[in-house]
Amino acid sequence: MRNVLRTWRDEVKKTFSGRADAPPDWTLRLAEGDDAGYHLPGSAVWAVHGSMSPIVGGIRTLLMQSLHPGALAGVHEHSNFREDPLRRLANTIRWIFTVTYGSTAAAEEASRRVRRLHEPVHGSYQDNAGAEREYSANDPGLAAWIHIAFTDGFLAAHRIWGGPIPGGEDAYVREWAQAGRLMGVEDPPLTRAQMRSQLDSWYEKGELRADSRVRETVEFIRNAPLHPLLRPGYRVLFAAAVYSLEPRYRRMLGVSVPRLGPFPLPVRLATKVVLGVVHLALGGLRRRKGPSESAALARLRRLGVPAADLA
Numbered sequence: 651m652r653n654v655l656r657t658w659r660d661e662v663k664k665t666f667s668g669r670a671d672a673p674p675d676w677t678l679r680l681a682e683g684d685d686a687g688y689h690l691p692g693s694a695v696w697a698v699h700g701s702m703s704p705i706v707g708g709i710r711t712l713l714m715q716s717l718h719p720g721a722l723a724g725v726h727e728h729s730n731f732r733e734d735p736l737r738r739l740a741n742t743i744r745w746i747f748t749v750t751y752g753s754t755a756a757a758e759e760a761s762r763r764v765r766r767l768h769e770p771v772h773g774s775y776q777d778n779a780g781a782e783r784e785y786s787a788n789d790p791g792l793a794a795w796i797h798i799a800f801t802d803g804f805l806a807a808h809r810i811w812g813g814p815i816p817g818g819e820d821a822y823v824r825e826w827a828q829a830g831r832l833m834g835v836e837d838p839p840l841t842r843a844q845m846r847s848q849l850d851s852w853y854e855k856g857e858l859r860a861d862s863r864v865r866e867t868v869e870f871i872r873n874a875p876l877h878p879l880l881r882p883g884y885r886v887l888f889a890a891a892v893y894s895l896e897p898r899y900r901r902m903l904g905v906s907v908p909r910l911g912p913f914p915l916p917v918r919l920a921t922k923v924v925l926g927v928v929h930l931a932l933g934g935l936r937r938r939k940g941p942s943e944s945a946a947l948a949r950l951r952r953l954g955v956p957a958a959d960l961a
Contacts, residue, residue: 657877657879662880665739674740676744677942680751680945682949686953687752688754688757692816693821695750695826698815699750700939701808703804703811703812705887705928706891706921707803707894708739709890710806710895712871715796717903718858719776719777724787728771746829749829749832751946764833765788771787771788772785788834793834794835794838797830799849801826801830801839802846805822805842810894810921811918811921811922811925827839864902868904868905872888872905883927883928886921889915889917890921893907893921
C-alpha cells in the first residue's frame, strides 16, 4: 500500500510539474530578476493562482476554448496534444506561474517564447456561414478568445472552490489583463462585466461551434491519458469543470452534470475532497507555499520589499 501511495503522489507531481523528485528548474529561477514583477503578494492573481481551484479552471478552459473553430483548428492541425498532452500542460503551467510570480523580464520572455512557438500556427477554417476564414495563433482576436476563456474559467472555478479574492473578481480580471497584453490581446476586459459581455457577443454572433471535432476533443479531455491511479480523481475534476459551465455551453459541448437517476451527484463536495488530497500530494502538509511562490518571495526579500507586503 505504501508503494501505491508513493507512486500516486509521484504521478501527481509529474503531471503538474514534469518531475517527481524536485521542483522544475524554471521555478527556482523565479528567484532571479531585478524587480517585483507584474503581481505582488496580496494581489488577486496570487490569491487565485496560489489556490487549488485552477486545476478545475484549467479543464474548464480547455473545454471552452474548443468551441471556437479557429482555436480548435490550430490545436488539431499544429499541436501534438494527443501524443504528449502532459508536456503541453506543463508548458502552460510554466507560462502562468512565470507571469504570476516572475520578474517583468521573466514574464515578458516567457510570453515571447510562447508567441514564437505560435508563429507557425496558422491556416484557414470555414465559419458557421460557410465562409473561408484565416486563423493565426498570434492574431489579437483569437488571442482575446483564449485569454477571456482562461480568465472566465479560472474565476468560475475559484468562485466555487476557492477562497476570497482581494479586491473581488473585478480585481482579478483587471490584474490578469496584463497577461493578455503580453500575448497580444488588444484592450482586454478590465471588469467581470466587460468580460462577460465579450463572451456573450461571441455566442450571440454565432462565432462558436460544436461539431465532430469538438466532440472528439471533449472525449479526449474526458479520458485524458493519465496514470491509472489518477483517473478516479480526474473523473471528479472533469465533472467539476462541467458543473462550473453555463448550461448553454454544456449543451454545445454535449456534456452534463453527473446524476444518479433524478438526483445530481455531490460534485462540489467530491471536488473539494479531491483538491484537498492533491494539495497534500503536492506538499501541503510540509509547506504552505509552492516552489514558484517561494522563489518569488525570495526575490522580493532580496529586493527589499517590506515584510508586511510579503505576508
